Amino acid sequence: xxxxxxxxxxxxxxxxxxxxxxxxxxxxxxxxxxxxxxxxxxxxxxxxxxxxxxxxxxxxxxxxxxxxxxxxxxxxxxxxxxxxxxxxxxxxxxxxxxxxxxxxxxxxxxxxxxxxxxxxxxxxxxxxxxxxxxxxxxxxxxxxxxxxxxxxxxxxxxxxxxxxxxxxxxxxxxxxxxxxxxxxxxxxxxxxxxxxxxxxxxxxxxxxxxxxxxxxxxxxxxxxxxxxxxxxxxxxxxxxxxxxxxxxxxxxxxxxxxxxxxxxxxxxxxxxxxxxxxxxxxxxx
Numbered sequence: 048x049x050x051x052x053x054x055x056x057x058x059x060x061x062x063x064x065x066x067x068x069x070x071x072x073x074x075x076x077x078x079x080x081x082x083x084x085x086x087x088x089x090x091x092x093x094x095x096x097x098x099x100x101x102x103x104x105x106x107x108x109x110x111x112x113x114x115x116x117x118x119x120x121x122x123x124x125x126x127x128x129x130x131x132x133x134x135x136x137x138x139x140x141x142x143x144x145x146x147x148x149x150x151x152x153x154x155x156x157x158x159x160x161x162x163x164x165x166x167x168x169x170x171x172x173x174x175x176x177x178x179x180x181x182x183x184x185x186x187x188x189x190x191x192x193x194x195x196x197x198x199x200x201x202x203x204x205x206x207x208x209x210x211x212x213x214x215x216x217x218x219x220x221x222x223x224x225x226x227x228x229x230x231x232x233x234x235x236x237x238x239x240x241x242x243x244x245x246x247x248x249x250x251x252x253x254x255x256x257x258x259x260x261x262x263x264x265x266x267x268x269x270x271x272x273x274x275x276x277x278x279x280x281x282x283x284x285x286x287x288x289x290x291x292x293x294x295x296x297x298x299x300x301x302x303x304x305x306x307x308x309x310x311x312x313x314x315x316x317x318x319x320x321x322x323x324x325x326x327x328x329x330x331x332x
Contacts, residue, residue: 245259
């Protein structure tokens with residue numbers, strides 16, 4: 048019976064996430080069809096488990112009846128494959144995700160998360176994947192071989208290098224940002240437009256601020272903070288988490304805290320905007 052309830056719980060959770068639209072806080076929506084299909088898989092598994100539960104109940108009653116009439120050995124012939132200590136370990140593990148999704152609030156990532164964990168440049172982090180929890184530069188190289196990744200980036204570069212104006216929107220934000228970071232010199236002087244929330248760092252000048260978006264490459268496990276440094280013509284007094292739409296000329300600069308040359312956007316036009324309905328961006332291919 049517990050198995051049936053657990054399967055029903057997982058069916059409900061996936062239905063709930065899709066019905067409320069909060070599934071986008073967990074996975075790249077490119078893969079939403081997989082989680083949607085999971086609803087029907089869990090429903091089928093639930094029906095199958097109910098069938099076996101009823102069937103086993105009937106069989107047990109029949110065996111008990113036969114045992115009463117034919118066996119006087121005094122031994123317990125009941126199946127004991129499901130030990131109580133196994134259930135004590137397995138069931139809490141399976142129940143925890145149900146409790147977590149239903150009881151823990153879904154938090155939208157913002158600058159507080161950046162302050163808590165900081166943001167880092169992947170090239171300075173080494174090969175430890177666990178250290179790339181918050182990064183400035185989108186990096187999907189870990190999902191490809193070196194040659195395949197180079198081909199992917201060359202293809203992306205050809206998409207953008209002939210354009211004098213590059214608009215980074217929700218659909219191409221991570222792809223375009225990754226391309227710019229891989230070939231900053233190729234895009235110097237081009238006009239770039241993007242949207243994001245502001246983040247102030249102690250080492251920045253009065254006219255500088257980072258503009259970020261939280262993005263998901265595949266799922267929330269590989270999510271991070273992505274964006275670039277922007278420079279205004281005059282000093283600004285921006286609070287963290289103010290949403291801006293900016294446009295300006297792309298340049299590069301050596302940023303001492305990262306010990307690396309990074310792209311910087313010299314803003315010519317900007318406006319404060321309301322927080323978008325979906326604050327996340329997702330990697331498209």
